[in-house]
Amino acid sequence: MFSISDYRRQWFGNIRGDVLAGIVVALALIPEAIAFSIIAGVDPKVGLYASFSIAVLIAFTGGRPGMISAATAATAVLMVTLVREHGLEYLLAATVLAGLLQICAGLLKLGRFMRYVSKSVMTGFVNALAILIFLAQLPELNLANDGVTWLTYALVAAGLAIIYLLPRLTRTVPSPLVAIVVLTALVVVMGWDVRTVGDMGALPDTLPVFLIPDIPLTLETLIIILPYSIAVAVVGLLESLMTQNIVDELTDTRSDRDLECIGQGLANTATGFIGGMAGCAMIGQSIINVKSGGRGRLSAFTAGVVLLVLVVGLGDLVARIPMPALVSIMLMVSIGTFSWSSLGALRVHPLSSSIVMITTVGVVVWTHNLAIGVLTGVLLSGIFFAAKIAQLFQISSSLSEGGHARTYMIEGQLFYGSAEDFAGAFDFVEVPECVIIDVSRAHIWDISSVQALDTVILKFRRLGAHVEVIGMNRASESLVDMLAIHDKPGAMERLMGH
Template sequence: MDATRLRTYLQQFEPKLWTTLREGYTLQHLRADALAGLTVAIVALPLAMALAIASGTTPEKGLHTAIIAGFLISALGGSRVQIGGPTAAFIPVVFVVIQKFGYGGLVLCTLLAGLMLIAAGLLRLGTLMKYMPQPVITGFTAGIAVSIFSSQVKDALGLQMEEVPAEFVERWSAYARHFATTQPATVAMTVLGLVVIVGLRYWKPKWPGFLLALLVCTAATTVFALPTDTIGSRFGELPTALPAFDFPRIPFERTFELLPSAFTIAFLAGVESLLSAVVADGMTGGRHRSNGELVAQGVANAASALFGGLPATGALARTATNIRAGARSPVSGMLHAGYLLLFMLLLAPLMRYVPLAALAAALLVVAWNMSEYEHFRSTLSAPWGDRIVLLLTFLLTVFFDLTAAIEAGVVVAAFVFMYRVSEAVEIRSGVRTADDDLDEAGARTRDEQQRQRLPRGVEAYQIGGPLFFGAANRLDSLLDQFFEKPKVLVLRMRLVPVIDASGVHALRKLAQRCQREGIVLVLSGLQEQPNRVIAQMGLHGDAGDLHLASDFDRAVQLAQSIVAARG
């Protein structure tokens, strides 16, 4: 590898923190980051404890994760505003690993996952994770949401039972047997927490709903001496010391048994962090370094495990909060970790009074947000193959485990795609395909002649081939290719024989981004299958900034009228 190629290779791992400091970091930036870091720390404090308890461990381990991993993800990561820490996606797999192998087994799992993430980043697999089929992501995300909801029933109702089974059916059977032990005071605190969180979301969306719900429920429990479980009654006093290096007994002899769970943790950490980074890019207009982000996630997970923490990844909701609070750089995420450390050192004696029902209410809201009900319902109207992948992944996630769900979902999605491609070739039999030799000079001449017909302020791109999950993400960077944003973008789709749910999702994201940037999107020449699927999934034309045209000539006429109307 020559010096230039080596330099190019290493650039993709440069932390965004270094990039920010090299561009110039002012006192004004520090003030903005300090305020954003404090805002997101207030949101993260109750969630970190709630996620740890739901995972089957103690609340301080969630705080240690948010402090150690949150600091490293921001300091070393490839996104300017990513906030890292424990997330709800890990709850099912962490709960099962701790039950079967103890906390030492989880440490080994998290270390292995960290090494997998580092290797994936160094091998430049970050871009490949973007090709995950959307029905698989939607299916296991909804399945995780159901699992989280299921895990919180005991604390939400105050059921008097020793252990909560890991398996879904056995868990609900145990709930049914102990339903008569429901505690009215606990149910009241759960309802109060939900009312505060949901009410503030509608009336005061900028207020920290999770934290205020904890404060209100804690005050009610203390003032009225309600008989409900608290952090102190179940876990005792929280430690008021810095997270310390801890190397518990690790069952290395069971490494091969733990590999599937380690892969699941690595997969979840990689996919969730990159999805969060993509959303952050859409909100800020930046571009993250996917491979550098994976390396940072790997280092953060390894460090979290060795300092008494849990698996960690980029947290979408906290990242969005960070952006809305005015974050300018990774410094906000590093300060968020510092604030959490300060909270833990100063407020630990008071946290013992927090009722577990309030934390359960917070996680019930998190589960609802994760379910992405509208997206799930939209995918159910997709072609039959996507529906099968969605439901298969969802059911396996709920009733079996995430590893089996992901593997089965991806394999079935691959077979569905192969079937679609073969079906498309059969339909187009006798028509020249992309594999045939083309007269490139003649094709370029025709393209140039057609481009000359475009009025000023109009750009046109042509898509050739199936718009499926492996190619859909190419639309993400389409608008970034323009030096001057056009008024109208014509997407020529007459050579797209097949589209799936991921393709429609990519078109919807492109239409939403065009709308934000004041660009009218026109889809021209839709074939029968893409036209039918787009209509089925609710992406309608001739509404707002999205229009459909039967062919390119009509698309050009429509673009001319739009440009003329806009002056």
């Protein structure tokens, strides 16, 4: 339940830690926001405005204090085709619509369905995201492209060396930021001819302003943007809710999933109206924030405000950042995002779990759509789970001393996956006077299992046996009373229609 005192404490309960952590996050957000803009095929200002807007708004509306949301690779890769075929204005419209869909998801309390996403699917999601980020860097490493030379590779290697080696000496300043400063200084001083951020498009030199996407308000437009908006909304919520779980574990606290869905939707909707692209929670930046001491809403707010001040005030300098510096950062993000331990775990995890993880990765990489991959993984997890539960189902029988009654003991879960085994376990050749079906150790779940029970009862009755069903629990009894036909007029004729 919402509490004013709790909300106030989330803002001002850790002022020093939140402000310092927010500044660190802002510095690290600049190169990533620019890089994600380039992935999507838009000007860097689109990602920078988005990161500012989403970070600030989510500070007020989100359900997970201390979590950082901004423009992300997960949403950027989904917009590439839309931007290429229809332009920036359609991206902005798709962002607004994605936000509205996320608000609806929160109001409908769909966040609870996150519990049905298995660990294998989550691992596949993260690994696929890492691969997509890596693949997005390949054009900047292709020697056939203008401005890409062997010097590019040398600068990327130098950037990676700084990123990974500097933390062994000091963690006072984020190593990605140091890599940008050092490589930019080298390129400027030496006069090397390499691609820069300025070559990708204009950086913002003013504060963002409210605007309405310049698109025709027609059904055709809706048909164009709706698939992208749905994908962005689903992927954004998936990554946000997974990041929310991680931050919950790191801080040993619990947060509101449905409120987070609404907060993400409000942030994206507003961002589309100021010229920003869609975003969501960032796993890497959220961990940086928490480990830097950020715990409250003030950390995300500080990160967004400081980011905008740096970009607007230092735009000319940011435009001179060499692309190899950003490529090295994105390679670092890709390497850090990939769950390398999952490769070794393939040898010890159950085969079904490994198949789910690998399939999720394969579908995402093949379709470049994280939502389709996650949906495939969830469905596959459900199939494997049903198969495992069906294997736990068994039936035994015993004949009474006089031979006039046979009791069938049902144990386990009776549902569509075990209904066939249930129906095939009864002996219709030897038909005693009385057949007792004991379901005291079983549970009846669905219409398939009810129909299987109907079939067995009616077959025995047709052969002249008296049938009793005993031990049924209340939930099973309610379902059977509602769906079963074996005690209704014309049941034998209806059986023939099954």
